[in-house]
Every structure is written in structure tokens, then in C-alpha cells.
Amino acid sequence: MRVLLSTIGSRGDVQPVVALAVRLRELGEEVRVCAPPDFRNWIGGLGIPFTPLGPELRSTGKADPAAAPPSPEQRRRMVEASVADQFETLLVAAEGCDVIVAGGYLVVAARSVAERMGIRYVFAAYCPTALPSPHHAPPPLPTGGAPVDGTADNRELWEQDARRWNAVFGAALNSHRASAGLAPVDDVRSHMFTGRPWLAADPVLGPWPGPGDPDVVRTGAWILPDERPLPVELEAFLDAGEPPVYFGFGSIRAPHDLGRTMIETARALGRRAVVLRGWAGLAPPADEPDCLSVGEVNQQALFRRVAAVVHHGGAGTTTAAARAGAPQVVIPQNFDQHYWARRVDDLGAGVAHPPGTPAVGSLTEALGRALRPDVAARARSLAGEVRADGADVAARLLVAVDARGSS
Template identity: 55%
Template sequence: MPEPAPAAYLLSTYGTRGDVEPLVALAVRLRALGAGVRMCVPPDEEFAHRLAGPGIPLVPLGPPMRELMGGTAPLSAAELSRYRTELVDAQFAVLPEAAEGCDVLVVAGLAQVGARSVAEAAGLHYVYVTYAAVNLPSPHHAPPPRPGWPESAATDNRTLWESDARNVNAQFAETLNGHRAALGLPPVHDVRDHVYSDRPWLAADPVLGPWPRTPGLDVVQTGAWTLPDERPLPAELVAFLAAGAPPVYVGFGSARPSPDIGHRAVEAIRAHGQRVLVSRGWADLDLADGRDDLFAIGEVNQQRLFPRVAAVVHHGGAGTTQTAARAGVPQVVIPLPVSDNPYWAGRVAAAGAGAALHGPTTEALRGAVETVLAPETRARAKALGARMRTDGADLAAEQLAQSPYFSV
């Protein structure tokens, strides 16, 4: 009998670069297995450029992320609620056509509220993936912070997850079930668990971010989804690196921390006689002051850069955390109180590979820099990096090619 034709996949997410890059890695691996792949991502220019490189068809969905992240003040609860509702409406408008001819819909992040209903109506396999264990319900940890939603005064993790489910329902249930009724589908009573499914995938390293086994949830952990990045570093950066001792990297990716945090970090690093490498990021950090011990960069290949720095100071995004950990470099994580940032800060500290600072003072920053520059911290970070796996996207693609529900 002839072999069945390779499946076709629609991969969808809504978020910043840290949300998009893992799905790009999966898409490239699936394509290498002969599968057809297209992706739904925000219509930001940098995502279009990123997908154009490997030739992955892009279907824009939702407003640009820089529009959402670019304000000088955080969005109000009402503004966030409006964005979330509009994103669900956009999914029901875009995903059905984008999924035509596909066999499997793979989505990343809780924001993909409408995706499972679209898959259900079209008869597609559905796979939900998250990039951090903290996003999945478990009595072993509390839910991640969700901006704009009321916080519970409870301290018990089970109670906190129950409150989290109520918040998700309050935000999404009416909108979701209205769209489901239009498709002839029955209503959903627990939106969060409906999105997650009873067999979610976890694309995080099992050494740095393991899943604490929890009854009732069959989690498939593959390891983080990354691609080798072969881009060379800019010549000016190479010259700066060669001009002295390895610098300490400071960067907050797509996050927008208060400007004083960046300045205080630079002061703390200089207080220990270290050079500084500042990544401007989406916040366009402007910390250059004319001194030759500080160099500012745009987006560069972190896989090549991080092994050449003394430490990495960052916001706790999954991608930056795991790239720094694989490089074997110590980290100072200054997490924003959103999403999985506090979780990754805690994981780095628990591994002894760095320090976690919440609302850092100048004194605390100096102490954290001293900690990560210590030989014992560097040794633990190097040992952690040696234990981490690099084949998560390969493993995920192979399992999906065999069956979307094949157990790892």
C-alpha cells in the first residue's frame, strides 16, 4: 500500500517574538518531514520577515503586537478586555479559511480561545501548546499573573486555579459560546480547560522547567522548540567583545520596564568593574552615555552572543531564559509581574544559576550581580547548560507526524 500523504498543519499564536519563534522552529522541522505548514501570527513587520526566510506562508491575525505593547502606560482592564474579545472575534473570522486543506491545528497560548472550536467544526486534530509549566493547572504552583483580571486573596493553589477559571469564563464564555452557537456547536462551560484540552503539550526544557505530574492532566513535554541560529554577530559588536573582558548583557526583549531599572542595572554592573552590553529591545532602551565600557545593540543572534558574556540580565521571558541557560551563563532575572516571567525567575534561582529580583533596589541589584559573577554560580550555570536538551522541535515534529496525540 502507498504511504499516506504527509499531513498539513496550521500553527497559530498571538504574542511577541518569544511566542512566535518556537512555532517557527516547529514549522521548519515539520517542513523537513515533508508536511505542508502555514502560520497565523500578528501582522508585525518583523514576524513577516522572520517567516519569509524559511518560506512559511503567513496569515495575519489580530492587531500588531507593537501596537498593543507600545503604549507609555499599561492598558486598563477595560482596554485589555476589549482587545481579548476582539481577538476571539478575529480568530473565528480568520482561522476557518486559514485552516482549509489542513489536518492539524497547533496553537500556542491561552489567547487562542476560538481555535479549538474552529478545529472541532472543521474536523481537524487540535493540539494546544504552552511554553511554561506554570500556565497549566496544578496544585504544585499558582496560576501566572493575568493583567487586568481581579486577583484572588486565597493562598491555596487549588483555590487560586478555581478563581482563575472563573476569570477566564467571565472574559471569554459569552463571546466564545456565541460563535460556537453560530457553528452549530454546544456551549463550553469551562473555557480555560476547553482551550487547554486534556492533553496539552509543554514546549519547555524538562531540566529547567519540568512538569510537576498532576492527576487529570496528561501533559506531553517535548523540550523547548528552537532552531540553530547561524547568523554572524555584527562586526561592531565583535570588536566590542574583543576589546576587553566579557561584558554583562542587559536586555528586556519586548517588555517595557521602567527606565530606571535599566539605569540601575548598568550602575550595579559598573560598580563591579564590568563592561555592559545593552539590548535596546522593543522599549528602545537608550542607556548609552558616551563611555566606552557600554555598547548598545539591536536584535542579534543570542545563541552566538550569550556564550561570550559574563552574565545575562533580563525580564524572564521563556526564550531568553532558556537560551541563556543552554549557553551556560548565569542570569539576573528581573521579572515583570505578568505571564511566565516570575516563574522563570524562580526556576533560575532554584537551579542556583542566577538570582531573581522582584522590584529591585540598587543595593539588591549590586548583590545579584555579585552573585552571578561568583565562580560557583558560573559553575552551576555551566553544568545546567550541559544537561539541557536541544532537540525539542525535532521531537515534537516527529510525534506530530506519527500522530497528533502520540505520547512522548
């Protein structure tokens, strides 16, 4: 079986796809990955054929979060360019493939390309609230836009959400479908998600609401095993004192002066700090013995050696911290991060900080609560409940369906 796995987004969108690719390859299947060019060296270094999709995204991490959002006309042109590039790139990358798997929420052309080529298509979401259900409201579109109307019930909110998907992507998608000889779609979101989407989220951290909801295939989170040693400098810092607090916002934009806020928060509680620079370039003050700035490292190893993890609420970071048994403070910024903040708080394994830019006082209060013995104990207990086999479940499902010759 030949599989094309595709996604658009930051490392949190790409790493699950890579985890599935690695597991499929271990099962003897042929895999290719389409993702932003930022990840070419990493994925190529794993020996996985790689095709760049769309522009580089790393610069978005250093963009000013307070800057004005794109105008409607700028957003329209960005969407048109992205959809055009997806059709062009995926048609070439999927040549000879049996199935396209789209991970995340922005590869809107993947199903149309699969339809044009007569091959199977699978859509996978990383968070329950990204999929329609009367039990929860939709998140904001991953492209941004106005928040949902909080006065409506969930069914009405999902209808509003569908109309927003059509308004943002409908014209561009149907224009390219017409050029490919395909019929127009009148519901972009349902077309993209299919009637049986996959949910690549841990069943404890991100459970599907329950019976009576749409048909969803729950595989568990797609986790990429990481055996890399920690850098020598980081190992020495960890060995030099009590477990520090980890601070990081991954590859998303960070609020202004967040690095300094993080260090002052740790010091207010008498803690040392490890700060992930990330795409935003966060950094503590230079030459300070109680803090260390690091690049991309093995979170699975690091999180087992810290007192707490303070982060933005990406699905991957949330799951990694939960697997490591580390208490969390989640400062959500957009899309599904608000959900993961609530889940960590509801499970008693950490604290949900209010969205947006934290102040030293509010972050100190939240971290202080997360470091309490009862929260730390619950985080350690939760670690034993989080599964690590989601990529294997998904890979074997793909292989089994291919063996049956049906979708």
C-alpha cells in the same frame, strides 16, 4: 500532512512556533504560521507561508508600565475584537489543513475553528505553571487582571483561575461558537487546553511536577537553531575586553529608565555592558566605550560570550542563557516570568531579583551574587543538562499521530 501553527504574543510566544514549523518542514510536511503582523518579514524570510493575526504589538513595548490599565469596558471590547479576528482569520488560514497547533495562551478560538472544520487540535504551553496542577498555583491571566488569592490552596486557586477565564473569554467565545453552529462551552480554559495539553519546556529548567497530575505530553522546549553571525560592531566590542554583562527585556514593556539603571549597575561592578534595545527602546548613554546598544541578534552565539545575562524571565531567554552556560539575573514582570526567576535561583544558576522596577543598588547586589565563581560554575554545569531536541520530538509526534489517523 498540512499543519497550521498559530500564536498571539511577543517574540517569546512566536519563536517556539517557528521552531516547530521549521522542523516539520525539514521532515517534509506542509506548514503555515498565523501570528501578529510584527513577525511577517522574519517568518516570510524563512520561506514559511504567513498569515497575520490581530494588530501589531510592537508599540506595546514602549507603553508606560506605570500607565493605568484598561478599564473593564475597554478590556471587554479588546477581547471581543480579538476573538472575532481569530475566528475569521483561522477559518481561512486552516483551509485544507489536517491539524491546528496553538502555542501560548491567547488563541482561544483555535479549538473551536478546528471543531468547526473537523480537524485535529493541539494546545501547547511553554511553562509548567500555565497548566493546572495541585503542585503549583496558576499565574495571572496573560491578559492581566487581579492576582490570585494567596490564602487559598492550589486547587481552589485553579478553580478561581477557571472562573476568571470564563469571565474574560466566555461570552465572546460562545457567541462565535453559536454563530458557527457549535455548542457552548462552560469551561473556557479546559476547552482551550484540552485534556492532554503539550508542555514545550525543558525538563530540567521547567519540569512537570510529577505522577498523579493531569495527562501532559512533555516534548521539551521548541528551540529554533540560529546560525547568524554576530554584527561586526558587536564582535569588535566583545573582542575589546573582558566578557560584558548582557541586559535585555526582549519585546515586553520595560520599567522606567531601566537602560540607565543597567549601565550604572554594570559600572558599579567594573563590568562592560551590552544592552538589547528591544521593543521598549532601551539604550545606554551615547558614545560610551564601556557599553553597546544592539538590536535583535543571535542570542545563542552572544550568550556564550558574556559574563552574565540580566533579563525579564521569558521562557526563551531563560532557556537560551541556560544552554549557553551563562549565569542569570531574572527580574520578572508578569505571567510565567516569576516561575522562571524561581527556577534559575533554585537551580543555583543565577539570582531571582524581586519583581518590578529594579534600583541600582538591588540590581548591583543581585548581579554581584550571580557573578560569583560558584554560581558561574553551576551555570556552566547546567548547560550540559538542557536539551535542544524539543521541536524535533513535537514534530515527530505530530507526524506519527497523523500516520495513525487518530488524535
